Amino acid sequence: MRIGELSARTGASVRMLRYYEEQGLLTPVRTESGYRIYQESDVDRVARIRCMLSAALPSGVVGQALRFLLDGRAAIPDEPADRARLADTLQGELDLLTEKIESLRSSRDLLATIVADVRGDVVGPGHPGDPGGGVARRSVRKAGPAVGLAR
């Protein structure tokens, strides 16, 4: 498919798609006239790219990850040493991401209780409904460590 269709099907703008290519995250083939031709699998790929970028993952990591994710393990280095280094790098990102998530979760829980407070009057033993939100629990650890400082 051409870029317009991919754009429509992914929700990413044409500009974004070209940008991703520029960054080496997409590699469409070209027609003789220069038009980009994408594969079905690129629909998925774009979704993943956007997901990871929106997670503020370093674009380098996004690139590496995507290569392994979508190009199969063909790109995994043979040399055990290389593999180890690669794995360590990715593991580092993974740990950072996990930290971030935990910290965000605590923020979300806190926010949820505040919403509950605002909505259902101040904290009380009685419970004012609380239908929609499955999230609004009342047990919130008062933002103790909850800290996710980064590098």
Add this chain to the structure above:
Amino acid sequence: MRIGELSARTGASVRMLRYYEEQGLLTPVRTESGYRIYQESDVDRVARIRCMLSAALPSGVVGQALRFLLDGRAAIPDEPADRARLADTLQGELDLLTEKIESLRSSRDLLATIVADVRGDVVGPGHPGDPGGGVARRSVRKAGPAVGLAR
């Protein structure tokens, strides 16, 4: 404490701290000579700010959410109507945050799978060219709609 100390204790640069203030995320008092004076609690606050920003949360969310996250319910309006609108706003941000977290989790799962692939077996007795199945399952929900597409 003054800005230098806060910077040292949080790892955020002085520039960043002033920027956060500019964005309304920090509101230090001033000495007569204009020096910013921060509270102990600002150490925590900065940590949280950095976490949310590093997760690429829309700054609007960070801003409003933070005010209530960290100032507790001090700022909750009396008027029921105001409270209702506020609750709705916060609920929206809460939903966004939840979405974001889900997106991050899916990215993390993806990354975890890849790390496992790189680290673990890989070219075992099996073989390349095996049917797509391959190494990538391992308790990871195949990141189906791993899409965190957002506005």
Add this chain to the structure above:
DNA sequence: CTAAAGCCTCACACCGACGTTAGAGTCAAG
């Protein structure tokens, strides 16, 4: 008192991830 640190306010610079516009080629339909 004086020098060194620390802080202040601009204000310009930069990078990533886009948006937007301009000028030109391509393609399917009428």
Add this chain to the structure above:
DNA sequence: CTTGACTCTAACGTCGGTGTGAGGCTTTAG
């Protein structure tokens, strides 16, 4: 063949988050 939708490249603009430097007070140590 012409029109209009689609695409191309190239380049400039924008916005958030920071770095960096200039020029000038304030505080602290000796």
